[in-house]
Amino acid sequence: MPTPAPARPGTGLPSRFDDLLVQAARHEPPVTAVAHPCDHTAIAAAVDAAAAHLIDPVLVGPKDRIQKAAAEAGADISPFRLIDAPHSEAAAAAAVTLVRSGEATMLMKGSLHTDELIHAVLDPAAGLRTGRRLSHVYLMDVRSYHKLLFITDAAINIAPGLADKRDILQNAVDLSRVLGVTRPKVAVLSAVETVNPAIPSTLDAAALCKMADRGQITGALVDGPLAFDNAISREAAQDKHIVSEVAGDPDILLVPDLEAGNMLAKQLTFLAGARAAGLVLGARVPIILTSRADNERARLASCAIAVLLARARASGAAA
Structure with a gap:
């Protein structure tokens, strides 16, 4: 479960994201394909979200670069599935394939460019487009x-x-x-x-x-x-x-x-x-975007709202 948030700067109040984090962590975390988490920020975002019981990450990208990023971040990725893909474009395609096959229910951007991931999502063969x-x-x-x-x-x-x-x-x-x-x-x-x-x-x-x-x-x-x-x-x-x-x-x-x-x-x-x-x-699934400028709480909040949306869709409660 996520730890209590620090006060919002200058207010003495907790983050308004707290309730969303608690709600999202109440059930089994959804399998999430993380595309190209090849720097310490991206790998830490996935590992932190897993530790908060928000996602079950599948790490997709160049195996050696992911392992190096994890070592730099001091993150233990041994519990997670790792799928080797030679470069960012291949990682995006492989992550989308995991969703199309039903092996993952959400996508998360790693350290690749946003347009690379969106291009893979919009590929007509990917089957993730909606109206x-x-x-x-x-x-x-x-x-x-x-x-x-x-x-x-x-x-x-x-x-x-x-x-x-x-x-x-x-x-x-x-x-x-x-x-x-x-x-x-x-x-x-x-x-x-x-x-x-x-x-x-x-x-x-x-x-x-x-x-x-x-x-x-x-x-x-x-x-x-x-x-x-x-x-x-x-x-x-x-x-x-x-x-x-x-x-x-x-x-x-x-x-x-x-x-x-x-x-x-x-x-x-x-x-x-x-x-x-x-x-x-x-798209058919929520896509989590995080930024290098985001702090840990913001990255967790991005995962939490994606989880809540995916869960609502699965239950038929979302449009």
């Missing part, structure tokens, strides 16, 4: 905000169009519902809070709101366009005479593009001391 576009979600514990905050997409879709944003939004909504948010509130972000034809993201925001009204997006309350200040702050929204059930209380922030999302998430992490867990959605 949804793949997207990335950050689940963030921001000490100045009153609840966990989802930010999407900050890692996969560079310049998503309207149809892409619909999938990105729905993926995040489905995850938030699995994690206990009954009717998530979604703020569709732009630079301004009014529809302006010169700013395409405001047109997408307006269309997404109407799509939610018409049932093309389900399970959430969607509002936008909203600038970041009046999305997060009810007072800022009131100052601009914005009447909104979402303003000041969003669960999900849908960003205009990858650049905006990536900068927002990293600003919250490095300037505001937030913890961030990351997951790729839209």
Whole structure:
């Protein structure tokens, strides 16, 4: 079981990820294919998650490099299955094959590039694609905000169009519902809070709101366009005479593009001391993404939310 988390910096409060870690560790850990864990950070992430009873890792990659990384990290990998693959591309393909064959129920990124793993997942022969576009979600514990905050997409879709944003939004909504948010509130972000034809993201925001009204997006309350200040702050929204059930209380922030999302998430992490867990959605299985900048608790949280989503899908409780 995971050990108690340290207080969030500057608050004296425990991490809001704690409950998720406890819930995820209650049952048998799912077999997880870890693609190319060939540096000390990647191998430590897998070993730590196994020690926390979150995953049962299968390590896939060059055997000698994995063993060297484990030695550098002081990690004992003897209890785990190790599948030799000559390089990162082969490791990604082999990890995906484990999922396709049913030998693993989740994927975890090691030290390879994200696009190498995603390319293997999207291979039509892999059988992991669904009708949804793949997207990335950050689940963030921001000490100045009153609840966990989802930010999407900050890692996969560079310049998503309207149809892409619909999938990105729905993926995040489905995850938030699995994690206990009954009717998530979604703020569709732009630079301004009014529809302006010169700013395409405001047109997408307006269309997404109407799509939610018409049932093309389900399970959430969607509002936008909203600038970041009046999305997060009810007072800022009131100052601009914005009447909104979402303003000041969003669960999900849908960003205009990858650049905006990536900068927002990293600003919250490095300037505001937030913890961030990351997951790729839209495939048949959850895909755990961790970063070298993540601390141990954030990496464990990424595994925990993947476990909870996989378990919900297996029980038929997730979309």
